[in-house]
Amino acid sequence: MITPVLLCGGSGTRLxxxxxxxxxxxxxxxxxxxxxxxxxAARLSGPGFAAPMVLTNSDFRFIVTEQLAEAGIDPAAILIEPDGRNTAPAVLAAALxxxxxxxxxxxxxxxSDHVVPDAPAFRAAVQAGVAxxxxxxxxxxxxxxTYAETGYGYLELADAPGAGAPRPLALTRFVEKPDTARAEALLAAGNYLWNAGIxxxxxxxxxxxxxxxxxELIAPVQAAVDQGKPDLGFLRLAPEPWAKAADISIDYAVMEKAENLTVVPFAAGWSDLGDWDSVWREAPRDARGVALSGPATALDCDDTLLRSEDDGLELVGLGLKNIIAVAMPDAVLVADISRAQDVKQAVAALQAKPAKQAESFPKDHRPWGWFECLAVGERFQVKRIVVHPGAALSLQSHHHRAEHWIVVQGTAKVTVDDKVTLVTENQSVYVPLGAVHRMENPGKLPMVLIEVQTGSYLGEDDIIRYEDVYARE
Structure with missing residues (x-):
C-alpha cells in the first residue's frame, strides 16, 4: 500500500x-x-492507497478535517507543524x-494545490514507479x-522520454527556474520535464x-516527532526542537545531491495553479480565449479571465485583452496576464501599508463554522455567523462589547451566565457586556444568525475563553 502525504501549509500569494x-x-x-x-486527496485514494497523512499548520487543522469529511476521506494522521520550515523538514517528519x-x-x-484532470492516468504513473x-x-x-514556463524548475533526462506508457527513467540533474530564453531552449531540446515536486x-x-x-535535520525533526503531543485527533509536533530545523526544500536538502534518483514522465495534464495565468489556462474558455467564473460578463474581450467571488457583485469587462480581473467582497485585482507572476508584489505593497486584505480573508473560518463582517461603523459591527451542526463556540466573555443575536436559520442553544435557552428562527437574544456566554447548534442543519456588536472596541482579541471544545488558547 502507498501512503499519500499531503502537504498543505502554503499561502499561495500569487493567487x-x-x-x-x-x-x-x-x-x-x-x-x-x-x-x-x-x-x-481523492486523486490519491482508492485501490493501492492507504489513508492519507496530512501535514499542515495549526490555523488550518480544522479546515483540513472539515474538507476531508466532506470528501468522505478519513485521514491516517494529521501532523501539525509549529511553523513553516519548507518541505524538507515536513517530508522528514512524515518519514519518521x-x-x-x-x-x-x-x-x-x-x-495539495495541484490540478490533474486525468486522475486514473496519474495513478497509473504512480504505479509505474512502485517497483x-x-x-x-x-x-x-x-x-x-507544453510551453516555455519560467515559473517551474526543470528535470534534465539523458534522452527524450518518447511516447508510450509512463516508465521510470534516469535523471541527469535538476535545473533551476529559467528565464524566458532559457525556458524556450529547454522546451525545444525535448529532454526536459517540469519538476512537479511529487x-x-x-x-x-x-x-x-x-x-x-x-x-543536521535528523535530530531536531526526530525530537519534534518523538515529543509531539496528541491533540483532538492531531499530532502537534514539538515546537522547540522543530524551530532548530533548517528552513529548506526537499530538492535542495536531498534530491539534488542523491544518486538513486528515477523520473517517471507524466503527460496527461497537470498544473500547480501557481498564478492567475495558469488558472486561465486550465479554465474553460470561449472561442476568443475568455474564461468567466461567477457573476461575470465579457463584451468584446480576448484572452481574458473575469472572476467574481461574490454573488452580489457583477464583474463586467468591456474591450479587454490579456487581462486578469478577480473581484472579492473586499478587494479587486486587475492585471495584465503577462504580470501574473508579480501579483505577490501587490501583496507585499498591501502588507507595507498595512492593509488587512493582504492576509485576511473576508470569511473568517473557525473550527465551528465561519463568520463574515456585513457592516462596520463607529461603535458597531454586524456579522453573519454560520455554525455547523453539533458545533459550539467557546464559553467566553468580552470587556468592551455587548452583542445582539438574531437567528435566521435553524436553532441556537444559547448560554448567558446561568441561563440556557433555545432560540429559533426570527427570535433574538441579548448578551450584555461582561456576560459569560456560549452559542451552540444542537440541530442537524447549519445554524445561521446575525450578530450586532456594540461597544468601544470590537476587535477579535477581546475574548476571554473559559471553556473550548477545540482546545484553542
Whole structure:
C-alpha cells in the first residue's frame, strides 16, 4: 500500500485576492466544484492507497478535517507543524512517523494545490514507479512541458522520454527556474520535464538519503516527532526542537545531491495553479480565449479571465485583452496576464501599508463554522455567523462589547451566565457586556444568525475563553 502525504501549509500569494495567508488556494474551488485539497486527496485514494497523512499548520487543522469529511476521506494522521520550515523538514517528519509502523512502506509526497484532470492516468504513473521505489530508488514525477514556463524548475533526462506508457527513467540533474530564453531552449531540446515536486519512496530510502545528505535535520525533526503531543485527533509536533530545523526544500536538502534518483514522465495534464495565468489556462474558455467564473460578463474581450467571488457583485469587462480581473467582497485585482507572476508584489505593497486584505480573508473560518463582517461603523459591527451542526463556540466573555443575536436559520442553544435557552428562527437574544456566554447548534442543519456588536472596541482579541471544545488558547 502507498501512503499519500499531503502537504498543505502554503499561502499561495500569487493567487491573491482569492488566496491569502488566512485561507490559501488549496482550500478554494479554483477549478471545478471541489477544492484543490479535496481533489488531491481523492486523486490519491482508492485501490493501492492507504489513508492519507496530512501535514499542515495549526490555523488550518480544522479546515483540513472539515474538507476531508466532506470528501468522505478519513485521514491516517494529521501532523501539525509549529511553523513553516519548507518541505524538507515536513517530508522528514512524515518519514519518521511512518518508520514507527512500517519502515518499508511507500510514501507518495504531493502538494495539495495541484490540478490533474486525468486522475486514473496519474495513478497509473504512480504505479509505474512502485517497483523502483520498492528497490530503494527516490522516484520523482516530471511533467512533459507544453510551453516555455519560467515559473517551474526543470528535470534534465539523458534522452527524450518518447511516447508510450509512463516508465521510470534516469535523471541527469535538476535545473533551476529559467528565464524566458532559457525556458524556450529547454522546451525545444525535448529532454526536459517540469519538476512537479511529487515524490515516491520508501520511508527507509528517504531516511537514508537524509542521513547521507542532510544529517543536521535528523535530530531536531526526530525530537519534534518523538515529543509531539496528541491533540483532538492531531499530532502537534514539538515546537522547540522543530524551530532548530533548517528552513529548506526537499530538492535542495536531498534530491539534488542523491544518486538513486528515477523520473517517471507524466503527460496527461497537470498544473500547480501557481498564478492567475495558469488558472486561465486550465479554465474553460470561449472561442476568443475568455474564461468567466461567477457573476461575470465579457463584451468584446480576448484572452481574458473575469472572476467574481461574490454573488452580489457583477464583474463586467468591456474591450479587454490579456487581462486578469478577480473581484472579492473586499478587494479587486486587475492585471495584465503577462504580470501574473508579480501579483505577490501587490501583496507585499498591501502588507507595507498595512492593509488587512493582504492576509485576511473576508470569511473568517473557525473550527465551528465561519463568520463574515456585513457592516462596520463607529461603535458597531454586524456579522453573519454560520455554525455547523453539533458545533459550539467557546464559553467566553468580552470587556468592551455587548452583542445582539438574531437567528435566521435553524436553532441556537444559547448560554448567558446561568441561563440556557433555545432560540429559533426570527427570535433574538441579548448578551450584555461582561456576560459569560456560549452559542451552540444542537440541530442537524447549519445554524445561521446575525450578530450586532456594540461597544468601544470590537476587535477579535477581546475574548476571554473559559471553556473550548477545540482546545484553542
Amino acid at each position: 491573491w485576492p482569492l488566496s491569502r495567508k488566512s485561507y490559501p488556494k488549496q482550500f478554494a474551488a479554483l477549478i471545478g466544484d471541489s477544492t484543490l485539497f479535496q481533489a488531491s 512517523y511512518q518508520e514507527k509502523s512500517d519502515p518499508d512502506g511507500l510514501l507518495l509526497v504531493a502538494p 523502483a521505489a520498492q528497490n530503494g530508488q527516490l522516484v520523482t514525477f516530471g511533467i512533459r512541458p 515524490f515516491l519512496f520508501s520511508a527507509r530510502a528517504i531516511l537514508a538519503a537524509f542521513r547521507a545528505h542532510a544529517p
